[in-house]
Amino acid sequence: MAQVEATTERIVQAEPEAVFTALADYSGTRAELLPEHFSEYEVREGGSGEGTLVHWRLQATSKRVRDCLLEVSEPSAGQLVEKDRNSSMVTTWTVTPAGTGAANVVVTTVWNGAGGIGGFFEKTFAPKGLGRIYDAVLAKLAAHVEK
Numbered sequence: 001m002a003q004v005e006a007t008t009e010r011i012v013q014a015e016p017e018a019v020f021t022a023l024a025d026y027s028g029t030r031a032e033l034l035p036e037h038f039s040e041y042e043v044r045e046g047g048s049g050e051g052t053l054v055h056w057r058l059q060a061t062s063k064r065v066r067d068c069l070l071e072v073s074e075p076s077a078g079q080l081v082e083k084d085r086n087s088s089m090v091t092t093w094t095v096t097p098a099g100t101g102a103a104n105v106v107v108t109t110v111w112n113g114a115g116g117i118g119g120f121f122e123k124t125f126a127p128k129g130l131g132r133i134y135d136a137v138l139a140k141l142a143a144h145v146e147k
Helices: 016-024 029-033 116-145
Strands: 003-012 038-045 053-059 065-073 079-084 090-097 103-112
Touching: 003 116, 016 029, 016 079, 016 090, 016 103, 016 116, 029 116, 103 116
Parallel strands: none
Antiparallel strands: 003 103, 038 053, 053 065, 065 079, 079 090, 090 103
């Protein structure tokens, strides 16, 4: 099995603290940021950053649906890590300053991919598809915090 990685980033015209607060607000803002690829969103524990347990279904393609139960941690300032209890998938959100009144938001997801020819196609196409999904999340995040 090869590790698969998808990374997307965006400069958001808002203070890094405001951007991070919006991302960490699983009981409020986060649900509003998710595009149609996400369903069955439910906060099961916590709701704000560290200690949150959140569930959703991610439909990456018409045939590929992943049931996610994510434990949220904050290993360092400006960073959220979502570890899926149902798979090897880990998503890390990192918010850093990008000049006055702006933030750079980077989202990286890694998981253990399939082997063989299926793994080849997963490693080739899945990062692009997931990148488009997270680009939509980042666009909604920017629209939310740049008001």
